[in-house]
Amino acid sequence: MPELDPAARRHIDHWLQILQRDHTDLQAHFSGRLDQALTLLEIEGVDAWMTAILDRYDKRGLGAAIEVIANLDAFAEDYRARQSGADLEELEPFLEKYLTGLGGRPLRVTSGKRIFTDTESIYLPAFLNVFDTRADNETLYKLTAVYHWAQNRYGGWRLDALERLLQLPDLPRALPVFATLESLRLEARLALDFPGLCRDLRRLDNLDEDNRARYLAWSDDNRLLLQAGAGPMDSMDRISGNLGKPLPARKGFHGEYIPETVLEKLRERVKQEKDKLQQSLARLGREQPGQVIADANAPDNTHWAASGVDPGVGFNSVNQGPGALTLLFGEQGPVADDEVKQLLVSIVQDLGRLPEDYLQVSGGYSGFPYKDTESGAGEVGKAAAAGYDLQNPVYYPEWDYTRQRYRNEFCALTEIDVAPADDNFYAATLEKYRFHLQSVRRSFETMAEGYEQRKRQTFGDEIDFDALVEASVDRRQGLEMSDNLYSCFHRSRRDVAVMFMVDMSGSTRGWVNLVEREALVLLCEALEMLSDPYAIYGFSGRTHKRCEIYRVKKFEEACTAQVRARISGIKPRTYTRMGVAIRHLGKYLQALKARSRLLITLSDGKPEDYGGYRGRYGLEDTRQAIAEVRAAGIYPFCITIDNEAREYLPYMYGSANYTVIDDVRKLPYKVSDIYRLLTT
Amino acid sequence: MSANPVRFEEYAIRQEPYYEPAGNETGIFEAAADNGLPVLLKGPTGCGKTRFMEYMSWRLDRPVITVSCHDDLSASDLVGRYLIKGGETVWVDGPLTRAVRSGAICYLDEIVEARKDTTVVIHSLCDDRRLLPIEKLGELLEAPPEFCLTVSYNPGYQSVLKDLKQSTRQRFVALDFSYPQPDREVEILVKETGVSAEMATMLVRFAGMTRNLKDNGLVEGASTRLIVNAAKLIRHGIAPRQACETAVNQALTDDEEILKTVRELCASVL
Known part of the structure; x- marks a missing residue:
């Protein structure tokens, strides 16, 4: 040995x-x-x-x-x-954040057998062990991700260029030439915008001397591509002139070009985003001062324009992210809307420009034609007749944006207790997160132990000089002196009540349901430290005839063994009709006398249900329900794990009233922190 | 009893502060001030709200009294209180009363930090009455035309306890401040710190990247103030990456994972 x-x-x-x-x-x-x-x-x-x-x-x-x-x-x-070597699973969160920081359309990073981008995701190998050190292998991951980000950001996958590429008579020969020309253009652009990154690009290109020399020769022959203003069409124009020349090897971070896959994604997205943009502009137009809410057949009454878009290569500087795009409405100046700006960025990345017809919006544009015209109460009757188990349902209205009015008594809601599960889940979660729980408890203890100074007390630690001076003035004026002359410290009363509304739709099956329950366990433990009144209800349902609210813990209930078993028993159900759940649970909060009342939704996606409750209809009803509870003095907040939530949550909840948790596994760790942040 | 009117020389801004207008905010502020309307400046931290106030104070030739609001700020701290001086009770005006008496600009910075019962004292000053009741003196002070009330707040705060009540916010003319457009932010950096335009461009690019991470790990991106600080350190001979690490990265977050991302973004441009 x-x-x-x-x-x-x-x-x-x-x-x-x-x-x-x-x-x-x-x-x-x-x-x-x-x-x-x-x-x-x-x-x-x-x-x-x-x-x-x-x-x-x-x-x-x-x-x-x-x-x-x-x-x-x-x-x-x-x-x-x-x-x-380096493991992609460990690096994924970092790479996605890093690319988000660089700007442009958000890209997912995920593992795949081939290295390429389809313009929505970047596919990288699950494990890399090309270089001797882990640091270099991690850098190679970063460079590969950045190179594919650059393909998207600098117009490499513009629709016009892509269509022209795919029409070339000898694509198998032309594609490697195009890829090489694009690599010259993109690397020159990266060097210009990211000098720091450029050092790593040169260091880790994994080329021998012969291939370096070949790249130099290709660069010398195609100098125009190295200029800042070069676009994908310039590479396209040079394909024929470079056919037949010896190709240099692909660099370690180059990956592959798979144009057919990209075209499919791109065409689908172009259509969707035009639709989305026009819906958003129509909505924004109606919200501008002096605009009336138009009906669906109203003539064009909006006048949009956008500045900050360079038709040549999309963005004339990498820093021209959404912040640099300006959306103008008539003579009223710039309109700030992050969702629209992000859409514009994505559209310009795909098309290289913003076509004029994209901004021509009918005042009452609706992407979701309304069909269902039956009255609500009648529907409920039919539901009962159809044999649904409606135990004393409560009826709620629903907002129909196409009609700009409520459908009265449209949703039949039933409250049901979650069936308790006796599977030791609560205790096992406490054990699993015991270290995290210690720090949660510590931080919540400090919140509970806040003190405030109370003045004008009959007894206290210190003299309240304001009160004393006033009393002396009174005495000199011949008035009776007050005896409230002391100040003292009192434990501050937080006076916060919170309702947790948990998404129990079918899409939470698996991981999401597990982490939701774990997050609730940790929250209960934390909230017990604070004595803030809290309640937990789940929501799901199928159509407006069968909206269901699942009781886990009522405000007046203690965190008993029964409640713990109910948390454990939370199971995915069917669909997500959010508006009615918000209205119902908002009523419970309204009945409380706390000064600050919060309605926190744990969700995994958009509101969606059968019967037309999807897309804009669902968003508009949820938005309206949120406005209703807000008007009643309740503060709505949403915690979601849907990575696309930034596209619709600001519209429903407001720009500062939601949090997106990018990694579902982090939910239990983050929820208590979010609650602490919200209430201190 | 004695009041304490503002000594103009104490609060007056004699030298023109450097300020780059983003739009017509100076014109709107002037119009609001001329019409006795209070102004609400909304925007993220470090985007130039306070500098704008200094500039408007100079431009309107009125002193500006700034109050940085905090949790313990009471109505008496704003309006005034009795003090005992040599056995006598003496009334001392608070900053708000001093501004009203003297026709100055009163700037309540980060008003949401103050308790809600404190902010209520400004209500009667913010509507067409323009009155400040001083209960302890039994006095109802009428604001002169020169008096101007301005408050600022950052709408990005995610705290239910730090939201501006509707009854307060619906009294103001609101000016929305955001970070300057990249070209103008470069210009600001160059003029404010003397760094080269090339370095300023890199810093602005870096700041832009951190702003893309708002709500994606960062509560807010790097403000103009932070990159101005970094530029000043660089101008003083500190290496650019080190300057950004101390003036920007560490100021933005304590989360190691996000810090790593921010550092990498910094390294990619500097």
């Missing part, structure tokens, strides 16, 4: 004892390969090997564990690769 320091020796002995206890054969096999293992791996590596052996033994028995011991060489090779 190689020489080991006493600490390492003790460590190995400890492992041997564990193996001996589990199975003597296992210990014998392990001891037989230990010398070799210590030669091939450092002590940490042997540790990992040992863990892998035990893991396999626990799951698949002795034979499988011995197999791991026998395959020591393969394990050592894989272990070394993992030590120096």
